[in-house]
Amino acid sequence: MPAVVDAPARSTSHRVARITTEVFAPAVFAAAMPLIIALRSTAPAIAAGIGWALLAIFFCSVVPYGIIWLGVRRGxxxxxxxxxxxxxxxxxxxxxxxxxxxxxxxxxVGAPRALVAMVVVMFAVLLIVTAINQAWKLSAHAAVAAGSVSVLVIVFGPALVPAAALVALVGWSRVRLGDHTVSQVVAGACAGLLIAAPTYLLLS
Known part of the structure; x- marks a missing residue:
């Protein structure tokens, strides 16, 4: 009887984890962060901000994840x-x-300094994820989420510190889906934070 009662809860949590994993995937952050930083850097010139953001998004999100989708399609x-x-x-x-x-x-082409710093952060986080994944399955989801949230806190101030809960939610989703262990998620989050925050502070 307990198993029957718990089944719907497990099913619901699995769906929530799946939605969280997709909505806050690295590709989404790789598109959202350049847009946020570019718009803030060029305000109130929204058109200019969008233009810079689209350039960054193409190389940081569209091309990398287009390659992944192509790999999936080809098996x-x-x-x-x-x-x-x-x-x-x-x-x-x-x-x-x-x-x-x-x-x-x-x-x-002279992009805003803050946007360049953001792209350097993305490159640095991806580099460490790539290096570690040669030997161990570090969570890229957690690394990118933690790195992104740390930059947002730097840019918008302490009011966004509660956004750290998003990193925990993303980490939980990866563990709930069986894609990562707790240690892989924690290591990913720590790597993202320790690389992104100082890099952005230094370059922005």
Whole structure:
């Protein structure tokens, strides 16, 4: 009887975890963060901010995750979150190259300093995730979420500190879905925070 009673709760929590994982996936943060930073950097010139953001988003989100989706379509990757660690190397490397090209272009055409700093943060976080994933399945979701939230707190102030709960929610979703262990999520969050915050503070 207890198993029957608990089944709906488990099913609901699984759905919530799945929605959380998709809504706050690295690709979403990789698109949202350049937009937020670009708009703040160019305010009140909204059109200019959107233009800069689109350039960054193309290289930081569209191209990297387009490569992943293509890999899934061709059967080279099991899923768009690349759940199998051994499959992560090349998509992550291609993602790094794409972000690097985007970063170089942004610097060349004179993008706002804060946006350049944000893209450097994204490159640095992706670099450490790529390096660690060669030997251990670090949570990219947790790393990107923690890095993004830390930058938002720096930009908008202490009022956004409660957003740290979002990192915990993302981490819970990865563990609930069986994609990561608690240690992999905690390590990912710590890596994202320790890389993103000082990097953005130094460059912005």
């Amino acid at each position: 080279r990757l099991t899923d768009h979150h690349i759940g199998v660690r051994e499959q992560r190397r090349m998509p992550l490397v291609y993602g790094l190259l794409s972000v690097l090209v985007g970063l170089a272009l942004l610097i060349l």
